[in-house]
Amino acid sequence: MLAYLLIVCVSFYIVSATLIRLVGEYLFNQKANDELYAAISLAAQAEAPLAARDGEALYALADRNSDDYSRVLVLDLYGVAQADSQSEMNGVRMSRREVATALNQGKADYGYYFVGDQSPTLLTGALTGNMISLYAAPIGREELMGVLVYLTRSEEAYRSLMTIQTKMLAWLGLVTVAVTLMSLFVSRWFTRPISELNEGIVEMANGDFSNRVKVRGKNEFAQLATAFNTMCDRLESLDKARNQFVSNASHELKTPLSTMKILIETLMYQDPMDPDMTREFLTDINKEIDRLNSVIGDLLTLVSIDGGEKPLDAxxxxxxxxxxxxxxxxxxxxxxxxxxxxxxxxxxxxxxxxxxxxxxxxxxxxxxxxxxxxxxxxxxxxxxxxxxxxxxxxxxxxxxxxxxxxxxxxxxxxxxxxxxxxxxxxxxxxxxxxxxxxxxxxxxxxxxxxxxxxxxxxxxxxxx
Ligand SMILES: Nc1ncnc2c1ncn2[C@@H]1O[C@H](COP(=O)(O)OP(=O)(O)O)[C@@H](O)[C@H]1O
Ligand SMILES: [Mg+2]
Structure with a gap:
């Protein structure tokens, strides 16, 4: 039962983990592609104001393209913020992996961050535990001039992924319970006839042949139970026959002995006895001895045939x-x-x-x-x-x-x-x-x- 349970749970776990990963990838890839594209197009728009070192135009661009859930920053060649839609990081250097990739390799890149207690807030309004996506797109088509950073809250996608995961977990629990119940039931179903049979065998081993096993249905267990019961019948009758035999044999042996005892006692205590009478008594005793002899002889013959003591000399x-x-x-x-x-x-x-x-x-x-x-x-x-x-x-x-x-x-x-x-x-x-x-x-x-x-x-x- 345990093995069965383990197999079902492990395979369910594998399937659900794969499913969660696939769904997650799908959700996040979709979003990442869209937002990365937005970051790249913003970077193209920032090229002219950055070249002209027009701070106001840059801020206007950043402000226009951000809201409560997103933030836009324009960094120069050294990663220092030239414009920030939240006006916090102006003149501060931003050192994130994605920014470094954009600056060093001239490639757009993105990554995910969880808002922690310690880490600096990337996005105002984001709460501890929230997930934030960071996109970095290089500015400058011919010559690298800076990096545009686009930050968004990815709560939605993250939350739906979590929902799927909890649902899967709930299902896993449900399946485990169902499988446990089912296998308990099934194993009961299978093992009950076996344990009944086992009890019967134990009782038989203890010498009680009166026990019979209940026969249910027509399957192999039922056949086994029927065979067992038939065997019990035969053993019981054999047992009875054996007891009968022993009691009969004892009786057959006892009768001549009792007769002889009476005859001998009469001879012993009745004196004086006439010789003819004595002879008659002795003749009777002799007859009883013959009887005993023939009973014992026959018994020995039977035993030797039964026990196969002497094999057939064919x-x-x-x-x-x-x-x-x-x-x-x-x-x-x-x-x-x-x-x-x-x-x-x-x-x-x-x-x-x-x-x-x-x-x-x-x-x-x-x-x-x-x-x-x-x-x-x-x-x-x-x-x-x-x-x-x-x-x-x-x-x-x-x-x-x-x-x-x-x-x-x-x-x-x-x-x-x-x-x-x-x-x-x-x-x-x-x-x-x-x-x-x-x-x-x-x-x-x-x-x-x-x-x-x-x-x-x-x-x-x-x-x-
Ligand atoms: N030919 C027969 N005619 C009538 N009854 C017979 C005959 N053979 C056997 N029987 C009966 O069967 C019984 C069993 O026979 P058997 O086993 O040879 O025992 P027994 O020692 O009494 O001869 C006998 O006691 C007798 O009642
Ligand atoms: Mg005979």
């Missing part, structure tokens, strides 16, 4: 091989539960990926399919290709997932039926691990399901 992998290998591992479990499991490879597909991670994906999906399908049901795994993507479908005829839960099954710790899922040993982390790994491979995972009819989980991965 290699070309045959998807069909991966699927049949997982199938082999899960076949015994399926048989035990009376579920028929089949694999149908429609097309071979090779993807670039981390074999261990992808094994986790398919193992989890097949494991879920078996877990959430009742006796007599079936699980079918299909491999096909579409648009250079490998498509794996895990189709079961199980209990299905209600519509409202389908969106959330990939969330961490989300279980449709808490009690049943925990009973079956699930941690609620399996599908979120699946999703993370698939995303890491540039793929997608989705579910289509109908309650009591079955579910179909679909994974697609870009082909190598």
């Amino acid at each position: 290699r070309p992998i045959s998807v069909a091989e991966l699927l049949s290998e997982n199938m082999r591992r899960l076949q015994p479990l399926a048989r035990e539960r009376g579920i028929e499991m089949t694999l149908s490879v429609r097309e071979q597909a090779v993807v670039n990926g981390d074999a261990n991670r992808l094994t986790q994906v398919f193992y989890n999906l097949m494991d879920n399919a078996i877990k959430y399908t009742g006796r007599g049901g079936s699980v079918r795994v299909e491999l096909s290709k579409k648009d250079r993507r490998a498509i794996v479908k895990v189709i079961d005829t199980g209990i299905g997932i209600p519509k409202e839960d389908q969106l959330h099954v990939f969330d961490r710790f989300y279980r449709v039926d808490k009690a049943r899922s925990r009973e079956t040993g699930g941690t609620g982390l399996g599908l979120s691990i699946v999703k993370q790994i698939v995303l890491l491979h540039g793929g997608h995972v989705g579910v289509v399901s109908e309650e009591n009819k079955g579910s179909t989980f679909t994974v697609d991965l870009p082909e190598a």
Whole structure:
């Protein structure tokens, strides 16, 4: 703002100073030319009386051509006044620069004087501070005989110049005020969104993500504000998700611990206990330890995928091989539960990926399919290709997932039926691990399901 103000004022000052000088020059040149011409013509008239040393004629000439605002003097070759319209300087030598120029060089000259307290009065009636013009014209066409001095008051021209100057100054002041106000306004206009944004950022840095910036208009600031607000939304939901995750994880870890504590306390304080009962209690404790183990294992897996701790060890992998290998591992479990499991490879597909991670994906999906399908049901795994993507479908005829839960099954710790899922040993982390790994491979995972009819989980991965 200051820079702006400075530029405007300096340029205004330059323009007005130039203007004043031009106007002044014009005013004074005009006047000087006219009056110098008058002085020269008077000098021509004074030639004859001066040659004749006719003092009376000279005085008459001087008197005739002067008034209250002007004075005429006739000086001889030595600069001594021979005639003076004010009759003051008769016989006195006048030593002004212009007189010397006329006497020494035979040239007409003029100059300006300000009437001061000390300097001798050039013109009676002139007041201190008044401006007086002095014209000196040589007398004698062939031979220099003297100098004619013509004095006039130049108040008019001087005053009008002063008026112009004061007016210009007033304008300068006005422009300064206007520019100051305008730039204040403009800078406010520009800086307010920035400072608002800044406040928002500071609050965000302090951990408060609830702050939103007002969006005004459609300019770049508005876009910036919108982007900032979107970022706040995402950070806020991330923050919430993180808190939720921590609280869920704590709960998942605390439940088996509490159960174990009760079991152990019963064992400790209830004596004598029958050995079968003791074994049963210990078996339960062992189960809880297994639970803890699997929750912690899953958490560690998630953390290592999230934190990018282990970079993807990508290699070309045959998807069909991966699927049949997982199938082999899960076949015994399926048989035990009376579920028929089949694999149908429609097309071979090779993807670039981390074999261990992808094994986790398919193992989890097949494991879920078996877990959430009742006796007599079936699980079918299909491999096909579409648009250079490998498509794996895990189709079961199980209990299905209600519509409202389908969106959330990939969330961490989300279980449709808490009690049943925990009973079956699930941690609620399996599908979120699946999703993370698939995303890491540039793929997608989705579910289509109908309650009591079955579910179909679909994974697609870009082909190598
Ligand atoms: N094939 C399926 N059929 C029905 N429900 C399923 C299936 N797969 C997952 N679910 C539901 O999604 C929830 C989340 O699955 P997952 O993340 O693997 O956790 P869990 O450890 O409980 O298996 C499960 O608790 C279950 O309610
Ligand atoms: Mg699972």
